[in-house]
Amino acid sequence: MTISKKVKVKIKGFLVVVSLFLVVSAIGQDAYISVKAEKGDGVYSLLRKQGVDPYETFDDFIALNSENLRDSIHLYEGRTYFLPTPDSISSIEKVKEEAPILVNSVSYPLFGEAYSDVVIKNTRLKGAVYYLISGHGGPDPGAMTKYGETYISEDEYAYDLTLRLARELMAQSATVYVIIQDKDDGIRDERILEMDRDEVAFPDKVIPLNQTARLRQRVDIVNELHKKHSGQFQRLIVTHVDSRSKGQNIDVFFYHHAKSKNGKKLAESIHETFKLKYKKYQPNRTYTGTFQDRTSLYLVKKTHPAMTFIEIGNIRNKKDQKRILEPDNRQALAKWISEGVIKDFESGEIGPIR
Incomplete structure (x- = not known):
């Protein structure tokens, strides 16, 4: 593998x-x-x-x-x-x-000491390649708000969720590239994640300050890797945290390229998984998250693999903060996304670039 x-x-x-x-x-x-x-x-x-x-x-x-x-x-x-x-x-x-069952374990130091060893549970995603991008990072913390006496930022929580998702996918035998990396952080189980600016782009590139240059760098990295893995099942997942008015509670929602059949299927598979989870675990609550095309987003428009762009909540809203700040909730989000990813792969096709 x-x-x-x-x-x-x-x-x-x-x-x-x-x-x-x-x-x-x-x-x-x-x-x-x-x-x-x-x-x-x-x-x-x-x-x-x-x-x-x-x-x-x-x-x-x-x-x-x-x-x-x-x-x-x-x-x-x-x-x-x-x-x-x-x-x-x-x-x-x-x-x-x-026990007569022996399985592989991989060591991935980026996850941090407590989580670096990943037990390979099965081969459900064997042969699939995933590129994971957490929003912002480096000189750009993304959306920020004050929580109590401390400031919290989008990039730290999107990154923690992305690492957890990467670990879930690797446990299913997927090949995973974490595009934005922080060698010091790893998966963290604190509610308040300390902000820093030392993230780099895979494998160790300095992240530009200019927004267009920053996005172009990520596009170039993913598209080069996509070329390297030509002929394989490849998908891109981008994770962000939204920022809206404090009173606006939002569910997790998903974007895809308007002309991408495979991107739409990926977004829909994860979206359907979330709907089922909410129905099972929060039956008295209506899930309002959606999946829709949003080709105007730079990463959606320019990257070659079929992809989905995920917003996991409003960093300024108290209810959404519980979803974002609680480490158990971040783990649940990662697990639910991974289940949608597996559903997409097992019912999918390699297909064209889009």
Whole structure:
């Protein structure tokens, strides 16, 4: 599998544990403790409150509680969850060692120390190539607003979501190029993401201050890589955070090139995934996000791969800020987008450039 020259492929033994019943049965009744999720708890905050390192135990927590999680990563308020302990982790590791299923793991340092190892879960996206661009970066922070006493910026949250999406796609055996990169940040689990200006464009190009030059640079990078992977299934996903009036709450919405059949299908596949997720998890709320053509956008107009341009919310609106600032929500967004991407690939075609 080719991800990029910077990725080192290692073989490790893992068991993809998908059943809480099987795991708990293997562990036994005395090897774990339980805790009730309170209002506002996410997986990371719950583990931290119990004095458990979330970075070391996150995957084990998910394995222990997979049948009791909303959309694979969210807790239900008031429900009881099993907490990883040394005994339970040891038992899980024993199950893993005895399991006949071995899968690859890749190390991708750009994700940061806590997330650099990516377990390859399956080959559903094998052969597909994805270019991921997070909006703004370098000298341009994008949309900004004051949250409490701190300023937050579009580029940091779009970048964190993009890294999470890249990790999800790699786990499905896709080849992924992260076009805007910050070697220092990685995936972050804080609500307030500190602003900086040290992002570069793949592989290590300085991002221009001039907007047109900045966009042209990204177009040139993607189009050159597109030529390199000629004949393969290729898609581009651009992620932004919108800025509107504080009172305007918006859903996630998607743009595509007016003449791109494949771009429209990609946008529609992700859009349909979001509609289904909202219907399942927020049945009393109407999802108003749309997908539509917007060829006037520079990246939409000039890039060669079929693409979708995603706006994930209004950075100035309090309700949208919850979607953007909460790390569990950013992870859910990445997972939902990845599910739409898989749907597009499995029902798709390589097709012409557009």
